Amino acid sequence: MGADFPFSMPRFPEDAEREPLPESLTRYTGFLIAKAHQRLWTLFNDECKRLGFDVPCGGVLHLLDECGSMSQQQLGRKLRIDRTSMVKLVDALEEKKLARRRDHPEDRRIYLVEITAAGKKALAELQVVGDAMEKQLLSPFSEDEVKTIRRALLTLAG
Amino acid sequence: MGADFPFSMPRFPEDAEREPLPESLTRYTGFLIAKAHQRLWTLFNDECKRLGFDVPCGGVLHLLDECGSMSQQQLGRKLRIDRTSMVKLVDALEEKKLARRRDHPEDRRIYLVEITAAGKKALAELQVVGDAMEKQLLSPFSEDEVKTIRRALLTLAG
DNA sequence: GGAAATCATCAGCAATACTGACAATCATGG
DNA sequence: CCATGATTGTCAGTATTGCTGATGATTTCC
Numbered sequence: 001m002g003a004d005f006p007f008s009m010p011r012f013p014e015d016a017e018r019e020p021l022p023e024s025l026t027r028y029t030g031f032l033i034a035k036a037h038q039r040l041w042t043l044f045n046d047e048c049k050r051l052g053f054d055v056p057c058g059g060v061l062h063l064l065d066e067c068g069s070m071s072q073q074q075l076g077r078k079l080r081i082d083r084t085s086m087v088k089l090v091d092a093l094e095e096k097k098l099a100r101r102r103d104h105p106e107d108r109r110i111y112l113v114e115i116t117a118a119g120k121k122a123l124a125e126l127q128v129v130g131d132a133m134e135k136q137l138l139s140p141f142s143e144d145e146v147k148t149i150r151r152a153l154l155t156l157a158g
Numbered sequence: 159m160g161a162d163f164p165f166s167m168p169r170f171p172e173d174a175e176r177e178p179l180p181e182s183l184t185r186y187t188g189f190l191i192a193k194a195h196q197r198l199w200t201l202f203n204d205e206c207k208r209l210g211f212d213v214p215c216g217g218v219l220h221l222l223d224e225c226g227s228m229s230q231q232q233l234g235r236k237l238r239i240d241r242t243s244m245v246k247l248v249d250a251l252e253e254k255k256l257a258r259r260r261d262h263p264e265d266r267r268i269y270l271v272e273i274t275a276a277g278k279k280a281l282a283e284l285q286v287v288g289d290a291m292e293k294q295l296l297s298p299f300s301e302d303e304v305k306t307i308r309r310a311l312l313t314l315a316g
Numbered sequence: 317g318g319a320a321a322t323c324a325t326c327a328g329c330a331a332t333a334c335t336g337a338c339a340a341t342c343a344t345g346g
Numbered sequence: 347c348c349a350t351g352a353t354t355g356t357c358a359g360t361a362t363t364g365c366t367g368a369t370g371a372t373t374t375c376c
Contacts, residue, residue, distance in 0.1 A: 008166065008331050008363055010240060012316065019235045021315060024224035025217060028292055030198040032311035037195040038238060039316045040188040059183060066182035073354065077177045080196060082168060085333065087356060109341045109354040134186055140313055141306075148303050149310045153190035155298055157179060158170065158197045166333055166362050231323065243364060245325060259324095267323040267372045 012042035033156070040137070047129045051122055056081070057093055058130075061115060061123040064099060069114040071104070098122055170200035191314070198295070205287045209280055214239070215251055216288075219273060219281040222257060227272040229262070256280055 025031040045055045059079055064070070067078075076086040090113055093099040098119035104110035115123070138146050183189040203213045217237055222228070225236075234244040248271055251257040256277035262268035273281070296304050 008333095008365095010238070010243070010364060013235075013238055017235060018238070018316070021238075021312075022221050022224055022236050024220045025237075026312065028288060029295060029307070029311070030202055030288075030291075031217070032308065032315055033191055033195050033198060035238060035315035036311050037188075037191050040191060040314065044188055059189070062182045063180050066180055071354070077171075077175060078180050079183075080168070080171055080176070080179075080193060082333065083354085084335085084356080085168070088332090107342070107354085111355070130186060130188075133188075137187060137314060141310060145306050145310065148299075148306050149187070150190065152299060152303065152307045153187070153194050154179075154184065156198065156295060157190055157193035158176070166331090166364095168333060229323070240364060241323085242325080242366085246363090265323085265373070269324070 009041045009045070010038060012039040029156070044130070044133065047133070048126070051125055051129075053092070053096060053098065053122065056089055057096075057098065058123075058126050060089060060093060060113075061098060061119055061126065064113060064115040065120065065123055069102065069112040071110045072113060075113060093119070167199045167203070168196060170197040187314070202288070202291065205291070206284070209283055209287075211250070211254060211256065211280065214247055215254075215256065216281075216284050218247060218251060218271075219256060219277055219284065222271060222273040223278065223281055227260065227270040229268045230271060233271060251277070 021031075021035060041055065048054045048058050056079075060075060063075060063078055072086045072090055073083050075081070075090075076083050081089070090099065090101065090111075093113075094101060096118075097116055099113055099115050101111040102114055104112050138149075141149065179189075179193060199213065206212045206216050214237075218233060221233060221236055230244045230248055231241050233239070233248075234241050239247070248257065248259065248269075251271075252259060254276075255274055257271055257273050259269040260272055262270050296307075299307065
C-alpha cells in the first residue's frame with residue numbers, strides 16, 4: 001500500500017473489542033471509507049514502523065522514485081500535504097538517511113529532494129509488503145470488481 | 159454521509175492547487191482510500207460545521223437515533239473510537255444540547271447517552287445533506303457497481 | 317465478604333495541521 | 347536596470363487529536 005499524509009489516526013481496534021459497524025452509518029460511503037482507512041492505516045503503518053519509518057515517509061519515497069527529485073512543494077502538491085507539514089516529513093527522511101536535500105542548480109530558492117541508496121532499499125522492502133498486502137486485501141474480488149473499485153476510489157478522491 | 163472519528167484531517171486542497179495523484183501510489187488501494195477519505199471528510203465536515211457541529215458528533219447522533227440510548231463505551235466500540243476520546247465527544251454534544259447524559263436505572267457506573275429533541279432535529283438536517291451528497295458522489299456508478307463498491311469497503315473496513 | 321472487572325473521567329504526553337510570519341530568491345514589467 | 351510581486355523553505359505558535367496511565371465509583375463473580 002502507499003502512503004498518505006502525516007496525521008494521527010486512531011488505531012483499528014483488536015479483534016476482541018471490535019463490533020460490527022452500525023447500519024445507520026454503513027449506508028454512507030463516507031463512513032465506510034473512513035473506517036476502511038482506519039483499518040488499512042493501522043495495518044500498513046505497523047509494517048512501515050517495522051521498516052523504520054512510517055506511512056507518510058513511504059509515500060514520499062514512492063513518489064521520489066517514480067518522478068525523480070523535486071521540490072518540497074511539488075511533493076506536497078502531488079501528495080496533497082501542506083507545505084509546512086512537508087518540511088518535517090523531509091526532515092525525518094533526511095535524518096533516517098532515506099532522502100536528502102540538494103541545491104537546485106538553477107533556482108537557489110529550491111531544495112531538490114532526492115532519494116538515497118538507503119531510501120531505494122527501504123522502498124524496495126516497502127513495495128514487497130505493500131504488494132503482498134494489496135494482493136491479500138483484494139483477493140476476495142474478481143478482476144472486474146477490482147477495476148470498479150479502483151475507478152470508484154479514484155473518482156471519489158477527486 | 160456518516161461520521162467517523164474525531165481527529166485532525168488535512169484539508170482537501172482547493173481546485174487551483176490540486177494535481178492528479180501520482181501513479182506510483184494510486185496503484186495501492188490504501189492510498190486511494192486515504193485520499194478519498196481526505197476529500198469526503200473535507201466536504202462533509204464543512205456541511206456539519208454549517209449545522210453547528212462536526213463529523214464525529216454527527217456519527218454519534220446517527221448511532222443514538224438508530225440504536226437508542228447507550229453507554230459511552232458502547233458508542234465507542236460501535237464507532238471504533240477510543241473510550242477517552244468519547245468523553246470529549248459527548249461533552250461537546252451535551253454542550254450543544256444535542257444529547258445528554260442520563261443515569262442508568264440499574265447500573266450507577268454508566269451514563270446513558272440519549273439524543274435530545276434538538277439532536278433529532280439536527281440529525282434530520284444532517285441526513286438531508288448526507289443523502290444528497292451520497293447521491294451525488296455515487297451518481298457516476300451503476301446500481302451493480304455501487305453494490306460492489308459497498309461490499310468492498312465493508313470488507314476492507316473489517 | 318473480598319477480588320476482579322467495568323465505567324466514566326482526568327491529567328499529561330506525543331503527534332499533527334495549519335496560520336501567519338520571515339528571509340532569500342526569482343520573475344516580470346516598466 | 348530596478349521595483350514590485352510571486353515563489354520557496356522555514357519557523358514559532360496555536361489548536362486538535364489520540365492515547366497511556368491513573369483514579370474513584372460501582373458492579374459482578376467467586
